[in-house]
Amino acid sequence: MNESKLVVIGGDAAGMSAASKVRRSFPEREIVVFERGKHTSYAACGMPYFIGGDVDSADRLVARSPEVIREKMKIDVRTLHEVTAIDTSAKQVTVHDLKHDQTLTESYDDLLIATGAEPSRPPIEGINAHGVRGLSSLQSGIEALEEISARKPKTGVIVGGGYIGIEMAEALLARGMHVSLVDMAPQVMTTMDADMASLISDYMSSQGVHVYLGEKLQRIETDRFGRATAVLTDTQRLPADIVFLGTGVKPNSSLAAEAGIETGARGAIAVNKKLQTSAPRVWAAGDCAESYHLVSQEQVFIALGTVANKHGVVVGTNLSGGDVEFPGVLGTAITKMNELEIARTGLSEAEAERLGRNFESATIRSHTRAGYYPGGGDITVKLLVDKDSGRVIGGQIVGAPGSGKRIDTVATAITCRMRPSDMMNLDLSYAPPFSPVWDPVQVAARRFV
Amino acid sequence: MNESKLVVIGGDAAGMSAASKVRRSFPEREIVVFERGKHTSYAACGMPYFIGGDVDSADRLVARSPEVIREKMKIDVRTLHEVTAIDTSAKQVTVHDLKHDQTLTESYDDLLIATGAEPSRPPIEGINAHGVRGLSSLQSGIEALEEISARKPKTGVIVGGGYIGIEMAEALLARGMHVSLVDMAPQVMTTMDADMASLISDYMSSQGVHVYLGEKLQRIETDRFGRATAVLTDTQRLPADIVFLGTGVKPNSSLAAEAGIETGARGAIAVNKKLQTSAPRVWAAGDCAESYHLVSQEQVFIALGTVANKHGVVVGTNLSGGDVEFPGVLGTAITKMNELEIARTGLSEAEAERLGRNFESATIRSHTRAGYYPGGGDITVKLLVDKDSGRVIGGQIVGAPGSGKRIDTVATAITCRMRPSDMMNLDLSYAPPFSPVWDPVQVAARRFV
Numbered sequence: 001m002n003e004s005k006l007v008v009i010g011g012d013a014a015g016m017s018a019a020s021k022v023r024r025s026f027p028e029r030e031i032v033v034f035e036r037g038k039h040t041s042y043a044a045c046g047m048p049y050f051i052g053g054d055v056d057s058a059d060r061l062v063a064r065s066p067e068v069i070r071e072k073m074k075i076d077v078r079t080l081h082e083v084t085a086i087d088t089s090a091k092q093v094t095v096h097d098l099k100h101d102q103t104l105t106e107s108y109d110d111l112l113i114a115t116g117a118e119p120s121r122p123p124i125e126g127i128n129a130h131g132v133r134g135l136s137s138l139q140s141g142i143e144a145l146e147e148i149s150a151r152k153p154k155t156g157v158i159v160g161g162g163y164i165g166i167e168m169a170e171a172l173l174a175r176g177m178h179v180s181l182v183d184m185a186p187q188v189m190t191t192m193d194a195d196m197a198s199l200i201s202d203y204m205s206s207q208g209v210h211v212y213l214g215e216k217l218q219r220i221e222t223d224r225f226g227r228a229t230a231v232l233t234d235t236q237r238l239p240a241d242i243v244f245l246g247t248g249v250k251p252n253s254s255l256a257a258e259a260g261i262e263t264g265a266r267g268a269i270a271v272n273k274k275l276q277t278s279a280p281r282v283w284a285a286g287d288c289a290e291s292y293h294l295v296s297q298e299q300v301f302i303a304l305g306t307v308a309n310k311h312g313v314v315v316g317t318n319l320s321g322g323d324v325e326f327p328g329v330l331g332t333a334i335t336k337m338n339e340l341e342i343a344r345t346g347l348s349e350a351e352a353e354r355l356g357r358n359f360e361s362a363t364i365r366s367h368t369r370a371g372y373y374p375g376g377g378d379i380t381v382k383l384l385v386d387k388d389s390g391r392v393i394g395g396q397i398v399g400a401p402g403s404g405k406r407i408d409t410v411a412t413a414i415t416c417r418m419r420p421s422d423m424m425n426l427d428l429s430y431a432p433p434f435s436p437v438w439d440p441v442q443v444a445a446r447r448f449v
Numbered sequence: 450m451n452e453s454k455l456v457v458i459g460g461d462a463a464g465m466s467a468a469s470k471v472r473r474s475f476p477e478r479e480i481v482v483f484e485r486g487k488h489t490s491y492a493a494c495g496m497p498y499f500i501g502g503d504v505d506s507a508d509r510l511v512a513r514s515p516e517v518i519r520e521k522m523k524i525d526v527r528t529l530h531e532v533t534a535i536d537t538s539a540k541q542v543t544v545h546d547l548k549h550d551q552t553l554t555e556s557y558d559d560l561l562i563a564t565g566a567e568p569s570r571p572p573i574e575g576i577n578a579h580g581v582r583g584l585s586s587l588q589s590g591i592e593a594l595e596e597i598s599a600r601k602p603k604t605g606v607i608v609g610g611g612y613i614g615i616e617m618a619e620a621l622l623a624r625g626m627h628v629s630l631v632d633m634a635p636q637v638m639t640t641m642d643a644d645m646a647s648l649i650s651d652y653m654s655s656q657g658v659h660v661y662l663g664e665k666l667q668r669i670e671t672d673r674f675g676r677a678t679a680v681l682t683d684t685q686r687l688p689a690d691i692v693f694l695g696t697g698v699k700p701n702s703s704l705a706a707e708a709g710i711e712t713g714a715r716g717a718i719a720v721n722k723k724l725q726t727s728a729p730r731v732w733a734a735g736d737c738a739e740s741y742h743l744v745s746q747e748q749v750f751i752a753l754g755t756v757a758n759k760h761g762v763v764v765g766t767n768l769s770g771g772d773v774e775f776p777g778v779l780g781t782a783i784t785k786m787n788e789l790e791i792a793r794t795g796l797s798e799a800e801a802e803r804l805g806r807n808f809e810s811a812t813i814r815s816h817t818r819a820g821y822y823p824g825g826g827d828i829t830v831k832l833l834v835d836k837d838s839g840r841v842i843g844g845q846i847v848g849a850p851g852s853g854k855r856i857d858t859v860a861t862a863i864t865c866r867m868r869p870s871d872m873m874n875l876d877l878s879y880a881p882p883f884s885p886v887w888d889p890v891q892v893a894a895r896r897f898v
Contacts, residue, residue, distance in 0.1 A: 013886070046821055046881045055881075060821035163880075294876075305886050306879045327874050334878035343878050372495055372509035402854070408877045408888070409857045415875055416865035425776050426864055427743075428857045429783035429792050430755045431612075432495045432504075437462070437754050439857070 003029065004109030006319060007093060009083045009255070011035030012042060013305050014286025015114035016064065017312025018319065019075050025320035031075045032106060034095055036082035039138040040066050045305050047141035048164065051148065052171030058142050086111065086259035088279040110281045112315055113261075113269060115252035117287035117303040119245050122159075126220025127245075131228040134245040135164060144244075148175055153241030156180070157231045159217055161188030163335045165246030166200070169209045170337050172244070180210040180238050182231060187213060189342065191331065192396050193349045195363060196382055199398045203340045212236070249303050251288045265290045266301035273325035275315050283319070285311035292328035294415060295346050295393050296355055302331050332411045334404045339377075341404030345411040346394035347384060358387045361394075362447035366440035368402040370432035379403040381444040383410070383420070390419045395441070402434075409441050420448035452478065453558030455768060456542060458532045458704070460484030461491060462754050463735025464563035465513065466761025467768065472522050474769035480524045481555060483544055485531035488587040489515050494754050496590035497613065500597065501620030507591050535560065535708035537728040559730045561764055562710075562718060564701035566736035566752040568694050571608075575669025576694075580677040583694040584613060593693075597624055602690030604629070606680045608666055610637030612784045614695030615649070618658045619786050621693070629659040629687050631680060636662060638791065640780065641845050642798045644812060645831055648847045652789045661685070698752050700737045714739045715750035722774035724764050732768070734760035741777035743864060744795050744842050745804055751780050781860045783853045788826075790853030794860040795843035796833060807836045810843075811896035815889035817851040819881035828852040830893040832859070832869070839868045844890070851883075858890050869897035 006022055008015040011033045019031050033040075041064040049055045069077045078095075084103075085094040092107040119134030121127045131153075133144045147153075156172040158165045161183035172179045181188070181204065187197035188204070188211065201211045215233035220243060223229050231238045251268040262278040264270035269277055269284040273292060277284050286308035290299040307329055314326040332345040352359045361384045369376030377400020384394035395410035397403050413423050423445035430437050438446070455471055457464040460482045468480050482489075490513040498504045518526045527544075533552075534543040541556040568583030570576045580602075582593045596602075605621040607614045610632035621628045630637070630653065636646035637653070637660065650660045664682035669692060672678050680687045700717040711727035713719035718726055718733035722741060726733050735757035739748040756778055763775045781794040801808045810833045818825030826849020833843035844859035846852050862872050872894035879886050887895070 043819060043821065043881065043886070045879070045886075046819060049822060049881055054823055055821045304879070306876065309886050310874060324870075327871075328876075330876040332876040332878050334880045334883050336880070336882055341883075345876065345878070370492060370495060372492065372504045373498060374503055405851070405854060405878060405883055406857070408855070408875075409861050411876050411878070412858050412861040412865070415871075416861070416867070418865070421773075422776075422864075425759060426857075427755070427777075427779040427781040427794065427860050429781050429794070429854060429860070430494070430753070431783045431785070432492065432498055433785055434783050434790075434854055437492070437494075437758050 005030040005032070005107065006110045006112065007106055007108035008033040008112045008114060009093065010114035010116055010286070011040035011077055011079065012044070012114070012116060012286070013308035014312040015112060016041045016069070017309050018112050018114070018285060018316035020073060021313055021316025022319050023073050023075055027074070033069070033075055033077040034081040034083050034093070035077065035079045036098065037137045037139055038079050040064060040069055040077055040079065042138040043305070044135070044138065047135050047138070048167035048171045050141055051145050051168070052174040058138060061138060083255060086255060088259055088261070088282060110283065110319055113256050113277070113282065113284045113288060114286045114312070115255060115288045117249035117251050120248045120250050121245060122217055122247055124217055124219050126222050126228060129220050129222045129228040130226055131241070132220055132243045132245065147242065151241065154178060155239050155241050156244065157182065157238045157240035158244045158246055159231065160246030160248065161185065161201070161211070161213070162190070162246050162248065163333065166204070166335055166337050166342070168244045168246060169204060173208060179208065180212065182212040182215050182217065182233055182238065184216045185213065191333065191348060192344050193382065196380065196396045196398050199380060200337065200340065200342055204337055207338050249287065251301060251303070253288050256284065256288070265299045268301040270299070274318055275311055275326060283315045285315045291326070294328040294330055296351065300329070300331070302329055304333065330411050330414055332407060334407060336404065339401060341397070341399055341401060343397045343404040343407035344395065345407050346392070346414045348394060348396070349384065352384055352393065357393065359384050359393065360387055360448070361385070362444055364440065364444045364447060366443045367436055368400050369434060370436055373432040376400065376402070379440045381440045383444045383448070385420055385448050391417050392420060392423060392445070406439070406441050409439070420445040424449050454479040454481070454556065455559045455561065456555055456557035457482040457561045457563060458542065459563035459565055459735070460489035460526055460528065461493070461563070461565060461735070462757035463761040464561060465490045465518070466758050467561050467563070467734060467765035468524050469522060470762055470765025471768050472524055476523070482518070482524055482526040483530040483532050483542070484526060484528045485547065486586045486588055487528050489513060489518055489526055489528065491587040492754070493584070493587065496584045496587070497616035497620045499590055500594050500617070501623040507587060510587060532704060535704060535731070537708055537710070537731060559732065559768055562705050562726070562731065562733040562737060563735045563761070564704060564737045566698035566700050569697045569699050570694060571666055571696055573666055573668050575671050575677060578669050578671045578677040579675055580690065581669055581692045581694065596691065600690065603627060604688050605691050605693065606631065606687045606689035607693045607695055608680065609695030609697065610634065610650070610660070610662070611639065611695050611697065612782065615653070615784055615786045615791070617693045617695060618653060622657060628657070629661065631661040631664050631666065631682055631687065633665045634662065640782065640797060641793050642831065645829065645845045645847050648829060649786065649789065649791055653786055656787050698736065700750060700752070702737050705733065705737070714748045717750040719748070722776070723767055724760055724775060732764045734764045740775070743777040743779055745800065749778070749780070751778055753782065779860050779863055781856060783856060785853065788850060790846070790848055790850060792846045792853040792856035793844065794856050795841070795863045797843060797845070798833065801833055801842065806842065808833050808842065809836055809897070810834070811893055813889065813893045813896060815892050816885055817849050818883060819885055822881040825849065825851070828889045830889045832893045832897070834869055834897050840866050841869060841872060841894070855888070855890050858888070869894040873898050
């Protein structure tokens with residue numbers, strides 16, 4: 001295996017984590033990475049903050065440039081090279097060199113598909129108009145900011161109230177726009193429960209975002225130059241100088257599917273716990289691949305940078321003579337809107353219901369610090385407990401600065417299959433500037449004890 | 450048990466948590482609480498912040514006043530009543546009514562000893578001089594601030610570089626004093642390792658605290674009015690208008706010991722996991738009692754508000770028809786000095802060595818947020834792993850705001866007996882304003898994988 005040749009499709013988190021891991025183990029092994037964009041190893045999660053102005057240069061979002069990867073890591077990374085076909089029998093890929101418009105083939109011994117995900121575009125009239133933007137590659141973020149800087153849009157409409165929608169609302173507010181957010185769901189953040197989500201949308205409204213829920217997108221109105229001018233829902237017309245799509249992502253799995261590689265959850269590439277696909281010596285990692293959910297015990301599609309990096313390390317280890325499995329995910333996620341922190345892990349009520357779980361939930365309001373210590377604020381914590389097993393199966397947190405990262409305690413407790421009584425007795429840290437004497441996650445756990 | 454009479458000695462965290470729990474279960478049961486001070490249910494941990502000015506009134510540190518406890522909770526709480534003897538055969542206590550200077554006796558069916566701890570006073574000349582202060586009761590904090598307000602001391606010397614010493618350094622700096630801190634140990638925070646402690650003392654120096662380590666306290670110099678004027682160590686004379694002792698605490702267990710009740714770790718009252726003492730129907734909880742350490746598997750003396758509250762709930766539950774055990778502690782603790790957060794859990798290297806553990810440690814430096822996101826700072830994380838069992842046994846964190854509470858993830862992982870590989874694969878939360886894509890505690894865990 002030492003002398004075998006590794007080809008990686010996709011030069012971002014999962015692909016480069018795996019390639020780096022293999023390179024550290026095998027300084028001489030041939031590694032070729034094809035990346036269809038201009039950039040490698042960039043922080044896609046940082047794009048809303050780049051657009052909003054918290055991050056002053058796109059370069060800062062690049063962890064490792066192609067030059068560094070080539071020169072320091074001795075990895076043959078080829079940007080603007082799009083893999084168009086995989087032949088799993090011949091063990092080779094067909095590659096389109098976008099710069100020179102040439103087609104080439106490259107053989108492999110091991111192939112890692114790390115093609116990521118891309119924003120879903122609802123199939124409505126005008127969805128591809130100028131000024132309708134989704135955040136996919138770093139280039140898409142750069143172009144979005146260029147448009148904002150050049151055209152100075154006054155009104156921004158965000159379609160979709162998930163993480164990206166919430167983060168883009170903060171970003172566009174920071175750019176001085178009149179911001180509307182529309183979602184066909186009756187709540188924002190559908191990965192959380194309605195009671196918690198209402199705290200978020202109320203806060204967003206208080207910050208000046210016009211939030212319209214339960215409105216179905218009908219079409220994007222365009223002018224005679226093909227530029228978006230408004231978003232039309234089933235109830236109103238929202239003028240828009242710029243439109244951002246936060247309608248979720250879909251895995252870039254068509255390349256794999258066309259090669260006969262099995263796909264699974266929501267079309268993501270099916271993998272086992274070693275992250276092997278159905279084709280021999282073909283691996284998949286990151287946003288294009290499935291993960292195992294530790295609580296639902298199902299294969300799921302969760303596109304997050306943390307998972308992509310862990311996937312990359314697992315594949316890289318297995319390609320370096322190791323034999324490791326990726327245990328799975330909880331769907332842990334965190335974001336913020338201005339000063340409101342938002343986090344979740346495990347199952348929501350909707351997910352628990354879909355799975356037929358017999359569960360109960362408790363929601364508490366506490367404080368991020370000792371009540372008498374200045375600078376604290378409210379924190380709301382919700383926990384879900386499976387009544388049959390007695391285990392904690394989900395948690396959600398919304399609150400003032402200092403709230404969100406507490407979800408990690410819940411995620412760790414769920415991973416360990418803790419009961420609420422176990423959580424209540426955890427020896428968590430306390431001092432007045434940091435927490436009430438019972439940490440809010442323990443206050444929530446005590447509701448079940 | 451419903452009709453039996455409960456007497457509690459000590460009206461703070463442990464005592465009042467237990468009494469409240471019993472009251473909620475048994476609205477009619479007779480509960481008498483004797484408290485030798487004026488105050489009940491106060492936040493002793495808040496005193497440095499009261500003295501420093503972050504908290505503007507001592508009343509805000511009182512969770513429940515004696516009046517509220519008497520009227521709302523129907524608990525017969527008697528302040529300024531000091532229990533002077535326990536007769537475990539006759540099942541009664543002797544009480545000195547300090548206000549009326551009278552002695553009375555009170556019978557009990559169940560007795561809870563929750564007498565807390567008090568600052569150790571090193572046995573040196575001048576230690577009881579005017580102006581030499583330890584923080585024990587809320588009253589001691591009120592008097593300290595009164596002295597600062599009235600006499601406007603210019604120089605403050607803190608003896609002892611533990612939590613209280615560090616917090617008092619912040620407080621006295623905030624009061625505009627020239628602050629020195631002296632400790633006979635070669636480092637501050639002896640519950641942490643020297644490498645981590647040096648980050649703390651370096652920071653304290655940068656903030657203007659004069660830190661003198663490895664200096665042995667010789668005597669307190671006094672003037673002819675018996676007021677402290679300087680702290681003399683084996684190497685120098687530190688002028689002092691006010692002296693604060695942060696030389697640790699000792700359990701208030703003499704009352705129990707004189708009654709023939711067994712004591713254990715560092716003189717704390719010996720208890721089993723139900724928090725029963727050696728005497729029938731006599732319980733002990735909080736800072737006066739032992740706890741079981743989950744990693745060392747020894748009985749230990751750890752005086753902390755979190756433990757006291759949990760002890761109180763365990764005793765209260767057991768006195769309300771329940772049958773629960775307190776699983777134990779990890780010695781988790783957190784504090785800060787200005788903008789530096791400090792936290793620890795589990796075993797330090799010194800503790801692991803004393804226990805003969807075969808361990809290894811790793812220390813990493815990371816960032817509290819994504820490197821490109823503004824407002825973050827450095828965080829240093831150290832983990833200890835037992836080489837025989839492969840489990841994480843200790844963690845220490847020092848860093849910028851947002852660092853400290855990450856110790857809770859480590860504490861939860863240790864409680865679950867996780868290996869570094871388990872920690873590395875935890876689905877912890879990530880977004881640029883909150884963390885690098887690998888949370889710093891996972892970066893540390895990866896060093897062992």
